[in-house]
Amino acid sequence: EVQLVESGGGLVRPGGSMRLSCEASGFTFSRHSMAWVRQAPGKGLEFLAQSSPTGETAYYGASVKGRVTISKDNSRNILFLQMDGLTADDTALYYCARDLRQQLEYDYWGQGTLVTVSS
């Protein structure tokens, strides 16, 4: 059974940083691209970042480019998201998702980890 479990969310001060993790199981992690998507309160889904299966290539959403780094540890089946310079606009539920066939089509999602940016 495919499982994606995010962690690392919580309360962060404005200007601070966070590192989210997504532990994957039930499939061959090294064969899939993986992504981070978020949903701010009352807003829609927003693409943040995607990593190629090997972790060598990454794509970033325009709104977070330059502040975000996605990384993929295929030896431990973990996906990471590092985000710096957090503002209140980064308050959201952060999901990791598995790309079905490297076409940005996400067939499995975690339950999300909530990040709240507040002083």
Place this chain on the structure above:
Amino acid sequence: QSVLTQPPSVSAAPGQRVTISCSGSSSNIANAFVSWYQHLPGTAPRLLIYNNSERPSGIPDRFSASKSGASATLAITGLQAGDEAHYFCESWDHNLRAGVFGGGTKLTVL
């Protein structure tokens, strides 16, 4: 302002058919695959459609989708109360070199 444009809301009665549009451009939908997701509050998004019109296993054939040029459409037939949710389209944008989602459409089953 989302790159892909969806109507904020649609509604229909149980048993009826509803369509949700997703409008993009030559930098995304017209030259990339479209996927569709159902999202209920408090749950993970669910992939309904990939490769413009393919359904993953387990998705009922009441859900279908099509693409024409820079627009895509999701259709749901035989509406059920359980279909009440937000629906999002998604595609790759060649100019942005990133994934892009529509703003989402809230489906209300009357």
